[in-house]
Amino acid sequence: MPTPVAPQAACAELLVRSHVLHHRDIHTSGGASCRLEALQLDLKGLGEPGARAVGALVCRAPALRELTLARNPLGGAGVAALGEGLRAATALETLDLSETQLDADGVEALGRAAVAGGLQVLWS
Amino acid sequence: MALSRFAVRNWVCLNAPFRADHSATRIVPQYPLKLVRCRPTMAWGATPQQGAADELLAKAATQRSLCIMPFRRFGADECVALCAGLPSTSLVELLASGHAIGEVGAAAVGQLLAQPSALRRLAIGDVSFGDAGAEALLLGMGTNPC
Numbered sequence: 001m002p003t004p005v006a007p008q009a010a011c012a013e014l015l016v017r018s019h020v021l022h023h024r025d026i027h028t029s030g031g032a033s034c035r036l037e038a039l040q041l042d043l044k045g046l047g048e049p050g051a052r053a054v055g056a057l058v059c060r061a062p063a064l065r066e067l068t069l070a071r072n073p074l075g076g077a078g079v080a081a082l083g084e085g086l087r088a089a090t091a092l093e094t095l096d097l098s099e100t101q102l103d104a105d106g107v108e109a110l111g112r113a114a115v116a117g118g119l120q121v122l123w124s
Numbered sequence: 125m126a127l128s129r130f131a132v133r134n135w136v137c138l139n140a141p142f143r144a145d146h147s148a149t150r151i152v153p154q155y156p157l158k159l160v161r162c163r164p165t166m167a168w169g170a171t172p173q174q175g176a177a178d179e180l181l182a183k184a185a186t187q188r189s190l191c192i193m194p195f196r197r198f199g200a201d202e203c204v205a206l207c208a209g210l211p212s213t214s215l216v217e218l219l220a221s222g223h224a225i226g227e228v229g230a231a232a233v234g235q236l237l238a239q240p241s242a243l244r245r246l247a248i249g250d251v252s253f254g255d256a257g258a259e260a261l262l263l264g265m266g267t268n269p270c
Contacts, residue, residue, distance in 0.1 A: 040247035
């Protein structure tokens with residue numbers, strides 16, 4: 001009988017290199033969106049609602065290149081909610097999700113978002 | 125110990141003492157912008173009882189990067205005052221992680237993000253930030269859809 005592998009261990013290091021989209025469509029229109037390029041929110045006690053809020057925030061920051069959410073108890077549902085926002089983050093290059101209780105569903109949602117966008121490095 | 129490590133890596137990540145080594149070292153080549161190479165202006169030492177935000181704003185007015193050390197006082201009031209003044213400065217990087225700014229401070233940061241400013245790199249809040257902080261940050265940015 002195979003030993004069940006903890007999801008955290010299964011994706012201890014996952015490197016996603018998207019070769020699908022080389023051209024990045026940077027949205028410059030819309031005065032309301034901010035020009036933030038890096039947002040560090042490590043160890044902020046963010047759960048699923050927080051992840052959803054960050055996802056919505058990422059939607060409004062089209063120039064965001066780096067997002068770190070390490071050491072937050074996002075959980076699989078939180079990461080999936082975040083993934084919805086990440087679809088719009090076409091400029092995102094680095095995403096740090098170390099120690100966020102990622103599970104298989106979260107990884108799948110993220111994979112889709114990564115392929116849709118230009119994500120190059122994913123820490124999980 | 126943590127401080128010496130911070131001094132080496134202060135241009136990489138404010139949370140360097142708390143992060144696993146692999147994250148800190150691997151992120152460096154992924155972010156080759158000039159702005160991460162500028163040395164942050166440190167806000168060290170005991171905070172004066174009054175004029176803390178004024179002092180921070182004075183530093184922000186002349187620098188591109190501002191790092192507010194975690195042991196310095198930087199609460200909701202200081203955060204609101206600083207965020208109100210930042211759009212008129214050319215500050216590119218604000219590293220204020222490790223401070224409990226609360227929902228009020230988070231909302232002020234959100235309002236800052238909704239305005240045109242030079243700010244490109246941001247780290248705020250501490251472990252008490254939580255879901256409420258993230259939602260306040262989002263609300264502060266306004267209700268425009270993405």
